[in-house]
Amino acid sequence: MSPTDPEIISDEDDLFEHYRIVADKGQGAIRLDKYLNLHVANASRTKIQNGIEAEAVKVNGNITKASYKVKPFDVITLSLPEPPRDTEILPENIALDIIYEDDVLLLVNKPAGMVVHPAFGNWTGTLINALVYHFQSLPTGRNGEGRPGLVHRIDKDTSGLLVIAKTEFAMSFLAKQFFDHSIERTYHTLIWGEPKLERGTIIGNVGRSAKDRRVMDVFEDGSQGKHAVTHYEVIRSLRYVSLVKCNLETGRTHQIRAHMKHIGHPIFNDPTYGGDKILRGISNGSYKTMVENCFSLLPGQALHAKSLGFVHPTTREWMQFDTELPPNFQSIIEKWDSYVKYQ
Template identity: 80%
Template sequence: MSNELPEIPTEEDDLFEHYRIVVDKGQTPVRLDKFLNQHVANASRTKIQNGIEAEAVKVNDLASKASYKVKPYDVITLSLPEPPRETDIIPENIPLDIIYEDDVLLIVNKPTGMVVHPAHGNWEGTLINGLVYHFNNLPTGRNGEGRPGLVHRIDKDTSGLLVIAKTEFAMSFLAKQFFDHTIERTYQAIVWGELSEASGTITGHIGRSAKDRRVMSVYADGSEGKHAVTHYEVLKPLRYVSLIKCNLETGRTHQIRAHMQSIGHPIFNDTAYGGDRILRGISNGTYKAMVRNCFDELPGQALHAKSLGFIHPTSKEWVQFDTDLPKNFQNILDKWESYVQYQ
């Protein structure tokens, strides 16, 4: 299946999201509305339904009903309106946990639940909204895109360190290190189960899932997606879960989350990758209550971008930054240690 977007949109096209989907040869018959809900990211059920009713959704160039059964090789095209938003990013007085700052960059410790930059459904309250309030004239990078100072990003429900560029040169200098994979990024995560090896490397292309475009899949045969490498080390095995350290050699979307799921150890409380269910131990009694209590305390997946190292744009020397685990993350780790100790 493939999605194709216009390379040079007109002013009218800017108001819409354009999709062209060629259905896989192995697709089983399924309702059109259900198929689109599974394969179009960031589009609500209502938005899909409205698009079908407005004949903005066509199958093989013909307007189709929601009940139409999608078949192999069907060509589906969509022109869905984007949510209304301001052209300029609105500055917001959002407190930022800045652990380091100089003339050319700053290091921010992002909390769980904060979106990094404005996008579908999150035009306000993002890290970028806060940055443009606290800092003037942040560089925008290529094409003047609305992501001032942003060199890289982490998921909404992942906490941890981000480097923000304050000058155009710093942005280019740092971006090249990310492109060359010379940035050192270390994450810590709680994953389900005890891994068979104390350390290892997961290699597997990562691309959009054919079943659900909102998540990523690992294509070990390299047939889809982009090359991705994650190195891991077990820091603390806890019978039912493990605390691990991950170093990214590449930086793909949801890389650690998808890679850990692919080897049978999804991240604890990761709703998108199956970690929000009890995957080890007996799902009853005291144990079940303890796990549910942990789920309730952690607002997202147990994944924290703990350290970040790179060559500084001005001094040209290696700099390294580190942060403690968030309090709720540490609390959950303590609960697991205590539970295992007395069992």
């Protein structure tokens, strides 16, 4: 790789692309925006300029203007929304639970069971299909394809908040906050068992399992995967299960699900990480019936993206949003509460 070849660094969500470019020793003076247009594939001039304005581009670790003249051996880093790689997305008239909207962004409360963006096996019925129908001009990166407005994502069977960008600048500005881990993300989850500590921090690299690429493993020694930190606090202990609040310091794929399994407390009804089996209590009688009734109320893991906080792209004010647990999630907690009280 020559000094000016961009080194693509995969990010935590695979929704952004991160570059590190070193200008060669014979580089003549050229504006930063023009230099990047020459060295970053498939990035329009507008996308580059928005990235610079959103402070997602740095030279030698410093925020820099578009007019900066690139010099030999300058180290330029970028974190930009990933260029789309998917096929054309068809609009579908799917209802959206929009809890906030303005000129540059909107907040959606996604139901469990809805896939966020089209992919193999889920080409229709996704959040993105719905967004394309309801909003005609969401930023996509190029060619009107890909993941319109999508800055982050949550798993199919996880419910809760997602922020959607309505302009290219908002997309770059929000993407930088996710990359910098300055976004506040709180999840509520029901886990099997009661942790020994009512609050704590789980630190362990998260990466794909060598045995099953659909599953994420935790690597405490840091030999594989990506750095991941989850802060948790028990909200309610229900003897066999616990309602837990999780704050993400990082946002790796399946982070909470993998971390909770790692400490011996898989998420309730999580089929990927073993939580869809009775892991506490007996496996027969009325208890078994009650647990199976709870399982039947959820399409998958009991995990809800409850709150989201970030700096607004244009007002620069901190915005904080919160949602209630879905009715079926609340019903499960009530069932456990009643069972524990009368046993």
